[in-house]
Amino acid sequence: MVAVTRMVVRRLLIGVFVMWGAASVIFVIVRAAPGDPAAVFLGPDADKEQIARLTAALGLDKPLFEQYVRYLGDVLRLDFGESYRLGRPAMEAVFERLPATIDLTLTATAVAVAVGLALGLVAGSRPGGAVDRVVSAVTIALQSFPTFWVGIMLVLTFALGLRLLPSAGVGTPAHLVLPAVTLAFPFTAIVARLTRSSVAEAMREPYVQTARSKGLSERQVLLGHALRNSLIPVVTIVGLQMGALMGGAVIVENVFAWPGLGSLVVDAVANRDYAVVQAVTLLIAGVVMVLNIVADVLYVRLDPRIRTEVAS
Amino acid sequence: MGGRVTAQRPDGTGAVNPPPGTPLLQVEDLVIDLPDPQGDVVRVVDGVSFDVPAGTTVGLIGESGSGKTMTALAVIGLLPDRAATGGRLLWRGADLLRPETDWRRVRGHQISMIFQDPLAALNPSLTIGRQVGEILRRAGRPRAEVRRAVIDLLDRAGVPDPERRMGDYPYEFSGGLRQRAMIALALAGNPALLLADEPTTALDVTVQARILRLLRSIQQEGLSMLLVSHDLRVIAHVADQVVVMYAGRVAERGPAAEVLRRPAHPYTRALVASVPAVRTRTALADPLPGTPATPAHRPSGCAFHPRCPLARDRCRAEVPPAREVAPGRWSACHFAEEVLTP
Ligand SMILES: Nc1ncnc2c1ncn2[C@@H]1O[C@H](COP(=O)(O)OP(=O)(O)O)[C@@H](O)[C@H]1O
Numbered sequence A: 001m002v003a004v005t006r007m008v009v010r011r012l013l014i015g016v017f018v019m020w021g022a023a024s025v026i027f028v029i030v031r032a033a034p035g036d037p038a039a040v041f042l043g044p045d046a047d048k049e050q051i052a053r054l055t056a057a058l059g060l061d062k063p064l065f066e067q068y069v070r071y072l073g074d075v076l077r078l079d080f081g082e083s084y085r086l087g088r089p090a091m092e093a094v095f096e097r098l099p100a101t102i103d104l105t106l107t108a109t110a111v112a113v114a115v116g117l118a119l120g121l122v123a124g125s126r127p128g129g130a131v132d133r134v135v136s137a138v139t140i141a142l143q144s145f146p147t148f149w150v151g152i153m154l155v156l157t158f159a160l161g162l163r164l165l166p167s168a169g170v171g172t173p174a175h176l177v178l179p180a181v182t183l184a185f186p187f188t189a190i191v192a193r194l195t196r197s198s199v200a201e202a203m204r205e206p207y208v209q210t211a212r213s214k215g216l217s218e219r220q221v222l223l224g225h226a227l228r229n230s231l232i233p234v235v236t237i238v239g240l241q242m243g244a245l246m247g248g249a250v251i252v253e254n255v256f257a258w259p260g261l262g263s264l265v266v267d268a269v270a271n272r273d274y275a276v277v278q279a280v281t282l283l284i285a286g287v288v289m290v291l292n293i294v295a296d297v298l299y300v301r302l303d304p305r306i307r308t309e310v311a312s
Numbered sequence B: 001m002g003g004r005v006t007a008q009r010p011d012g013t014g015a016v017n018p019p020p021g022t023p024l025l026q027v028e029d030l031v032i033d034l035p036d037p038q039g040d041v042v043r044v045v046d047g048v049s050f051d052v053p054a055g056t057t058v059g060l061i062g063e064s065g066s067g068k069t070m071t072a073l074a075v076i077g078l079l080p081d082r083a084a085t086g087g088r089l090l091w092r093g094a095d096l097l098r099p100e101t102d103w104r105r106v107r108g109h110q111i112s113m114i115f116q117d118p119l120a121a122l123n124p125s126l127t128i129g130r131q132v133g134e135i136l137r138r139a140g141r142p143r144a145e146v147r148r149a150v151i152d153l154l155d156r157a158g159v160p161d162p163e164r165r166m167g168d169y170p171y172e173f174s175g176g177l178r179q180r181a182m183i184a185l186a187l188a189g190n191p192a193l194l195l196a197d198e199p200t201t202a203l204d205v206t207v208q209a210r211i212l213r214l215l216r217s218i219q220q221e222g223l224s225m226l227l228v229s230h231d232l233r234v235i236a237h238v239a240d241q242v243v244v245m246y247a248g249r250v251a252e253r254g255p256a257a258e259v260l261r262r263p264a265h266p267y268t269r270a271l272v273a274s275v276p277a278v279r280t281r282t283a284l285a286d287p288l289p290g291t292p293a294t295p296a297h298r299p300s301g302c303a304f305h306p307r308c309p310l311a312r313d314r315c316r317a318e319v320p321p322a323r324e325v326a327p328g329r330w331s332a333c334h335f336a337e338e339v340l341t342p
């Protein structure tokens, strides 16, 4: 297990570089986008001088490179800047919104993994069968609907039509259902398709024949022998996709008025609140890095061969 | 044939009342049809018959593609899904090919199988001990008892230091040890028949000899075996009876020693001649002439006729039926007598 620790440390070091890259890219992008924070903040009535004064106060009058060096130095001291609009540290605002997004993405992940694994497992155990064909049609559909459209359809059906669930906002677990399901749609399809092909492949392996030759039922063969080996690629994808899910959360949060990072960042972008956009980016990059490391550790734990490769 | 008692036990593990002396396994006119990739149905096994009496080892020999593996898979009910079968496979007098067979009671407990490539045949992500003990664990035996049984099985199969090595994964075992672990796995359910499909083909020569010795010692414990091999030396080493297959049909069968010493079929004779020093001391071997016929392109009449030095017109026209040409010796050659007494 010392070897795994070494792998984690290596990944963390790489992760630091990735986060540096992400911070740099977003630093440039927010400043390259049209619109100027001071002008946006002060509104159409402000005169040139007021704008110039605020721009200087925000440090945005300095050459880009100087701003960049200052920014990196601040980040290294864990100072992620002030939100000029909210009048408080950007990271503080981000952390306030983080739990709502975590609730949403974790619930969506749980739904996607549970439903995706189950669909993939039944489809992959009999490739080409009737169930397989239905599942593959369903997953193609799930993947091709745009997220906001899915959200609106679910709201129309379950909130406005059947009046079973609230259409927006927070408060009760029921509020979580529609946004989480919306967010889970394409993710479920990815998990289902990957599980399907992975299970179908495992079921063709000779060790599955061995398992049958022991007198196991097809179900025991599937769950006891094929599933474990087919989980290995699925775990990796779940880890990677959870990062992408946070991207999807931006849209879903705005459709459902969910007070998470997504709605925060949309606000921040609209108001050219650079510090908040940068803080959210860094946080998401960090979360994705951690998720990838967790996926890698799980991957190593699931496959004994890699476990030793890592050790040597 | 006919007039046999074939009433099944409810679980499909043999006839209720097999007459005394009934062979453990009787393969009667076994036919296996498989669709090839183009969708054409190919008769890969065409009317194969032989017996495996209790306590004996039957060697199934033939060139690659002659249908040996398919025959063995049929016996344990593991043919590909699209395979269609005909004939009978009588297990203790009851037909396994009938739809009511409960294969889950047969496989592992009555009949088990080991495969050519032990690494592929073992689950890469489960420990050896878990795989060997699975059949016992699933039968509801207590943990400690399963553990003891696994250690004992691995020990019998010649895995050194079984207590420690049962925690290893397949990739941590050498080729020979993997096959030993497979053998332990196959013996776990205490079966009466072991199907061994080319069990030594994938192994180093020195390891091959050791695995063969192990199979012989298992044989001496009273287990019956159907040993599939394309290697005459392996068969000569281990088998009591031999069945020679050619293009999905039986060319000849009989007691191994006699068949190999005095073949009753030109194909067997060519096979023996192609192997240096099976029984004789000749160092040089005559390679088998021509290319093997495949079930997909089976020549008319006797499938061996394009390669047979004795072939004549009748051979091209008429499929030779298997005949008893000497006590216990069956040959599917129109001119078996000529071959037997040259
Ligand atoms: N899955 C399959 N589908 C169709 N044909 C097959 C399949 N597997 C094997 N065959 C064909 O069946 C014949 C017998 O194969 P097999 O029993 O494996 O021969 P052997 O074990 O004697 O080498 C071969 O001609 C082979 O091409």
Ligand code: SF4
Pocket: B265, B266, B267, B302, B303, B304, B305, B306, B308, B309, B310, B311, B312, B315, B320, B332, B333, B334, B335, B336
């Ligand atoms: S039947 Fe004819 S061709 Fe076939 S083995 Fe006998 S002699 Fe040769």
Ligand SMILES: [Mg+2]
Pocket: B068, B069, B070, B197, B198
């Ligand atoms: Mg074979």
